[in-house]
Amino acid sequence: MAKAVELVASALCLLALSGLVHGNDKNKDSRFTIEGKVFCDPCRVQFITKLSQFLEGAEVVLECRNVETGNVTYSVNGKSGKDGNYTLKAEGDHGDEVCEVAVVSSPQPDTCGEAMDEIAPVTLTDIESNSDIRYANYIGFMKKDPDAECTQVLEELGIYPDDPDEDYAEDDVSAPEEPAAPAN
Numbered sequence: 802m803a804k805a806v807e808l809v810a811s812a813l814c815l816l817a818l819s820g821l822v823h824g825n826d827k828n829k830d831s832r833f834t835i836e837g838k839v840f841c842d843p844c845r846v847q848f849i850t851k852l853s854q855f856l857e858g859a860e861v862v863l864e865c866r867n868v869e870t871g872n873v874t875y876s877v878n879g880k881s882g883k884d885g886n887y888t889l890k891a892e893g894d895h896g897d898e899v900c901e902v903a904v905v906s907s908p909q910p911d912t913c914g915e916a917m918d919e920i921a922p923v924t925l926t927d928i929e930s931n932s933d934i935r936y937a938n939y940i941g942f943m944k945k946d947p948d949a950e951c952t953q954v955l956e957e958l959g960i961y962p963d964d965p966d967e968d969y970a971e972d973d974v975s976a977p978e979e980p981a982a983p984a985n
């Protein structure tokens with residue numbers, strides 16, 4: 802009897818192993834659909850406010866990079882359509898790489914042309930959702946100077962541009978750090 806249990810157990814184990822191998826085979830044929838939106842941020846906060854507008858005709862790129870070398874291993878270009886929507890099709894399993902969508906060029910380079918630092922990470926490997934659609938964070942461009950209405954809109958959200966504690970609209974990147982006081 803003990804022998805029979807052992808046999809069943811090892812048979813189950815083999816089945817599980819072959820399942821794993823089979824799963825890996827399948828991953829090579831993975832196809833993913835990445836959906837997201839591109840917007841113009843007139844307040845330089847890098848998130849959607851009621852003053853934001855979706856941008857049609859923005860170029861975006863999906864890039865996957867080797868984690869160690871940082872080399873780009875895979876890329877797909879696309880363009881946003883109506884409502885700022887874009888759809889990218891990716892092939893293959895990229896679970897070992899870091900993949901993200903970024904904006905490339907704005908359809909309004911003069912008025913809303915500064916790319917946000919925000920990128921949209923996407924997971925291009927089979928996850929337990931049965932879905933091959935990946936929804937990316939919204940990304941986009943900022944105006945050089947915030948619209949006048951921004952102050953009020955941000956105040957409604959509880960964000961005060963003059964609050965030094967708020968990490969908001971940091972365009973003062975040139976200021977050197979205070980030198981550390983020598984420790985005695």
Ligand SMILES: *[C@@H]1O[C@H](CO)[C@@H](O)[C@H](O)[C@H]1NC(C)=O
Nearest residue numbers: 867868869870871872873874
């Ligand atoms: C990719 O990484 C290797 C190091 O592993 C490096 O020698 C090579 O120059 C890189 N290629 C590119 C295009 O950056």
Ligand SMILES: *[C@@H]1O[C@H](CO)[C@@H](O)[C@H](O)[C@H]1NC(C)=O
Nearest residue numbers: 836837838882883884885886
């Ligand atoms: C754009 O995407 C949103 C979902 O993110 C969808 O509700 C809307 O219908 C899409 N618009 C177009 C024109 O495809």
